[in-house]
Amino acid sequence: MTNASSSRPSSSSSSSSSTTTTATTTTTLTWWDTTVLPRLQRMRVWYPVEWILAWIVVLCFAVKYLLDAAYHYLAMRNLQSFPNRWCRVVPLTTIPQTRQRLVPQEALTQLVELLRRQLPQQQQQQQQQQQLPDNKDQENNNKENGTNGNEKQEPETTTTPTTPTMANDDDDETTKKEEQRKFDDIFFSDDFIVSTMSTNLEARRLASMAMIPHFDPRCMTPQASFLQFQFQPHESALLKQLQRLWPQLLQLMGIPTTTTYKYDLSVIVPAYLENPISLLITLTTAWKHCAHNLDPSRTPLKIQVILVNAGLCGDDDRSLSETLVGHFCKTNTTKKEDAAKGDENETKDKTTYDKWSDFQILEYRQGGGRGGCMNFGAQHAQGRILTFLHSDVLLPENWDTMIVQTLRSDDDQNNSNNKKSSSSSTVNLCAFGMGIDDSPHRGLKGERYPPGLQAAAWQGRLRSNVCQLPYGDSVLSVRASAFDFVGGYPPNQPLMEDFALVQLFRQRAGLFPKEEPLAILPANIACSPRRWQQTNVPYVALANWTLLHKYHYQGATAEELYELYYGRPIRSTTALTTTTTTTSNNKEKTL
Numbered sequence: 001m002t003n004a005s006s007s008r009p010s011s012s013s014s015s016s017s018s019t020t021t022t023a024t025t026t027t028t029l030t031w032w033d034t035t036v037l038p039r040l041q042r043m044r045v046w047y048p049v050e051w052i053l054a055w056i057v058v059l060c061f062a063v064k065y066l067l068d069a070a071y072h073y074l075a076m077r078n079l080q081s082f083p084n085r086w087c088r089v090v091p092l093t094t095i096p097q098t099r100q101r102l103v104p105q106e107a108l109t110q111l112v113e114l115l116r117r118q119l120p121q122q123q124q125q126q127q128q129q130q131q132l133p134d135n136k137d138q139e140n141n142n143k144e145n146g147t148n149g150n151e152k153q154e155p156e157t158t159t160t161p162t163t164p165t166m167a168n169d170d171d172d173e174t175t176k177k178e179e180q181r182k183f184d185d186i187f188f189s190d191d192f193i194v195s196t197m198s199t200n201l202e203a204r205r206l207a208s209m210a211m212i213p214h215f216d217p218r219c220m221t222p223q224a225s226f227l228q229f230q231f232q233p234h235e236s237a238l239l240k241q242l243q244r245l246w247p248q249l250l251q252l253m254g255i256p257t258t259t260t261y262k263y264d265l266s267v268i269v270p271a272y273l274e275n276p277i278s279l280l281i282t283l284t285t286a287w288k289h290c291a292h293n294l295d296p297s298r299t300p301l302k303i304q305v306i307l308v309n310a311g312l313c314g315d316d317d318r319s320l321s322e323t324l325v326g327h328f329c330k331t332n333t334t335k336k337e338d339a340a341k342g343d344e345n346e347t348k349d350k351t352t353y354d355k356w357s358d359f360q361i362l363e364y365r366q367g368g369g370r371g372g373c374m375n376f377g378a379q380h381a382q383g384r385i386l387t388f389l390h391s392d393v394l395l396p397e398n399w400d401t402m403i404v405q406t407l408r409s410d411d412d413q414n415n416s417n418n419k420k421s422s423s424s425s426t427v428n429l430c431a432f433g434m435g436i437d438d439s440p441h442r443g444l445k446g447e448r449y450p451p452g453l454q455a456a457a458w459q460g461r462l463r464s465n466v467c468q469l470p471y472g473d474s475v476l477s478v479r480a481s482a483f484d485f486v487g488g489y490p491p492n493q494p495l496m497e498d499f500a501l502v503q504l505f506r507q508r509a510g511l512f513p514k515e516e517p518l519a520i521l522p523a524n525i526a527c528s529p530r531r532w533q534q535t536n537v538p539y540v541a542l543a544n545w546t547l548l549h550k551y552h553y554q555g556a557t558a559e560e561l562y563e564l565y566y567g568r569p570i571r572s573t574t575a576l577t578t579t580t581t582t583t584s585n586n587k588e589k590t591l
Helices: 021-043 046-079 083-088 104-118 121-131 134-145 148-159 164-185 190-199 201-211 233-254 276-288 317-328 369-379 399-407 453-466 480-485 497-511 530-534 537-552 558-566
Strands: 265-271 303-309 329-335 347-353 358-363 385-388 429-433 476-479 519-524
Touching: 046 453, 046 497, 046 537, 083 233, 104 190, 104 201, 104 233, 190 201, 190 233, 201 233, 201 480, 233 480, 233 497, 265 276, 265 369, 265 399, 276 303, 276 317, 303 369, 317 358, 369 497, 385 399, 385 480, 399 429, 399 476, 399 519, 429 453, 429 497, 453 519, 453 537, 476 480, 476 497, 497 537, 530 537, 537 558
Parallel strands: 265 303, 265 385, 303 358, 429 519
Antiparallel strands: 329 347, 385 476, 429 476
């Protein structure tokens, strides 16, 4: 087994081959692990050094976060006075920053094909008639009169046999005219584009990838993405039309929907390589900290819990379901009497939920990282608000009422009016403040206390509360209608999926500060310190900032970040089997 001590220089490496490897190992271990390290621990020298280093690194990155937040605020405030530039900065949906992302020309070509399929045939014929040039109408009138049409055709018949070069030129002109007519036929009205974008997620995502510049090997700079590609005439016309309609398309999120939701809140918990006991503690703490359990006078909310099992949670999937379903659900057996036959032996099992309004465990084997796992849970959610709870995070007290009251707006009561009121403000995303569970038994679990752990918690609160940039471990809560409009988390993106979602709502909050603000709730969650225990506080801070810098400023793909962070290439995201009776030997890591 290789360790850090084997790489250190020692005099035993030059000894004869007769000495055993165990002897050399014991000599090196005795020199460092049994002599130097215990002395440092007794003298308490290493702890303050690591503590000071942690605070220095955290303060440096805190200054960087503040500078980026100030630049973002000034840039978005300057962008408010230039609506024609909104299409280059704020997308309609989340865009996957992966290797499979389409370049603007490919996205725009697919968007044109999609719009043509959506356009009815009758409307195509009407628009084709409107796009015909006026010269054709005059020629048809001349043919009906029979006078001017013959006079115009005489010089054409006399010149064609004498000059063959002119005939070739005429053929080229006719082909060009036919191509131009094909391009002119592809014309979409403003109302059709707005109605299609409001109902079709694929159209919104293709439009966002076509309009938003990005870093790509085929276009080295964001400005060059539209200069190196040669768009067709109808594509460039559609680009100008989308640029003009982009402020109106951004306002489509605020239009209230007529869909009815069964629950007030849907809590989605992704789980991968998790202990069922830790999941039970997370959900039990969430239940105990509900408002109606702390204050019996309050009416309980209808809360749905969806646990998405991505694999390797416990010994097998049955152990997970038995641990959780047996705790939150109970089965009542009732007799079903048949009056005609007089048969009372038939029984019917009815599952009731004594804690949550609904509790489900879904199996997910399609890959794509944690974002794909949470998107899968959101597809099965029936709540008006979607709350994404990580499996190692404990919720604060009264968390349910704080989320519901923050994301509730006046538009929810007036769903009959399909217009967004300009006076009311709608919060689409909220999150809690950052906190770390440093309790000896529940949080640290008897292991060492990482020096500078409170510095990491302070940096997380500064980043979320001041810089308006919460991460996924801050328990993101999104309105279901807004989540569906932006397309959820970026598909097939293994890393930085929470930043992509928060950054989109952060840009909208900067563009519409009064209409769509971003809210940080006045309470802190308790996150598990296990990632800081595995390494240390400076390393985690440096890794988080490196991933953020490479993703947001250098345009690195999620696959590159995955290979950099985990040190191995990402596996293919092909769909795996979704059976619930698979054994642990046949399971494969997908997150």
